[in-house]
Amino acid sequence: MVECWLPYGETEVHVSIPLREFLGVVEPKIGEVVRDVEAAVREVAERPLGCEPLSEMSEASTISIGVDGGLPPKAIIQALSGLLDVIEAGRGLEGVSIIIGLGLRTRGVTRLLELIRRGLPRGVELRIHTARSEVEELGRTRRGNTVEVSKPLIEGEVRILISQFHPDPLSGFKGPHTALIPQLSGFKAIEMNRGLYHQGSTGLGVVEDNPILMDSWDALRLMGIDASLLLVTDHRGGVVDTLYGDAEAVWDKALNDYGDIYSVEVESADIYILSPGGGRFDFDLYHSLWALRALRKPKRGGRIILVAECGEGLGAPGLSKLSGVERLSELRRRYMLGGEVLHLLRSLQRSMRIQLVSALPRHLAEPLGLTVYGAVNDAYEDAGRGRVAVIPYALSITP
Numbered sequence: 001m002v003e004c005w006l007p008y009g010e011t012e013v014h015v016s017i018p019l020r021e022f023l024g025v026v027e028p029k030i031g032e033v034v035r036d037v038e039a040a041v042r043e044v045a046e047r048p049l050g051c052e053p054l055s056e057m058s059e060a061s062t063i064s065i066g067v068d069g070g071l072p073p074k075a076i077i078q079a080l081s082g083l084l085d086v087i088e089a090g091r092g093l094e095g096v097s098i099i100i101g102l103g104l105r106t107r108g109v110t111r112l113l114e115l116i117r118r119g120l121p122r123g124v125e126l127r128i129h130t131a132r133s134e135v136e137e138l139g140r141t142r143r144g145n146t147v148e149v150s151k152p153l154i155e156g157e158v159r160i161l162i163s164q165f166h167p168d169p170l171s172g173f174k175g176p177h178t179a180l181i182p183q184l185s186g187f188k189a190i191e192m193n194r195g196l197y198h199q200g201s202t203g204l205g206v207v208e209d210n211p212i213l214m215d216s217w218d219a220l221r222l223m224g225i226d227a228s229l230l231l232v233t234d235h236r237g238g239v240v241d242t243l244y245g246d247a248e249a250v251w252d253k254a255l256n257d258y259g260d261i262y263s264v265e266v267e268s269a270d271i272y273i274l275s276p277g278g279g280r281f282d283f284d285l286y287h288s289l290w291a292l293r294a295l296r297k298p299k300r301g302g303r304i305i306l307v308a309e310c311g312e313g314l315g316a317p318g319l320s321k322l323s324g325v326e327r328l329s330e331l332r333r334r335y336m337l338g339g340e341v342l343h344l345l346r347s348l349q350r351s352m353r354i355q356l357v358s359a360l361p362r363h364l365a366e367p368l369g370l371t372v373y374g375a376v377n378d379a380y381e382d383a384g385r386g387r388v389a390v391i392p393y394a395l396s397i398t399p
Contacts (some may be wrong), residue, residue, distance in 0.1 A: 003229025041082025270386025
């Protein structure tokens, strides 16, 4: 037997697979991480790409720093500490405001806030933004979507974003644009942006003609930011590189230098056992189901075992309100947030069986056609026999 471990919330779970049926574990091989992230941030902030050094910007009376709250807390603290060191040396920390963007997340907010606060200097104003927080409407993108941005972020004379470069199931890759939508935006803006799922090519690593990516950049240009700190992150949350400067310049460089490091080949299998990648990704069902995009062309008649804790519930209203809808055309017609990932789920369920290993209550999962299991081995035993591929970090690969 082969013992395979998969991330599950803040821990791991295992599955035992007969050697004769085991195809292998699919995960990226990214390499070494930055040893001293704070020092690296201080250095790149003074050698920016396409904008002024941070020390020159810090003369502003107010500085707002928006942060992608999907970054690991350790990386957030390291990145903020590096930037704050430069700002404090030039002007002190008065008038500096930090906004942690959590987008659609509403639970566990207080715990995360306290964790980050303990790692930062006293006296720095620290706030949390969710999709229900106060926003300012700035206009519309070229596709007519509303742009709603965290009000405290807009109020800064100088605005800086801390974001990550990492595969994204909707915009292709994360970056400054995903720090804004969904993390620092309002619910309406997020819902309208995600509705573009039905209007073009999207997916992990898909950049060309991606309507969600283009719409997100439109929104960011309309908002206007002075600089972006971009952390290239690996599948375990480590920081591979730090880039600072103009938002588009740093993202273009990251895409050119690191766009291929997440690339893997997913073999054809009878059974796929996959995890979104642990607590950064599997906190609710909405975000966890996007891990299914790691499978570009799964075998008809195959089985998928999705291993995701989902401790924060469904995560989007469409997963409950549209759960009884089977027809794909009807899901498009009646779109609301969550309907797009339900469309993905229903598409796969036409030809495959999908099982869920999760803490999600059965009464929430079963209307979606998902059978819930308490252990991976139980789900695997119920899946029957066949060749098995294990994908422990499905939202950190480009298949």
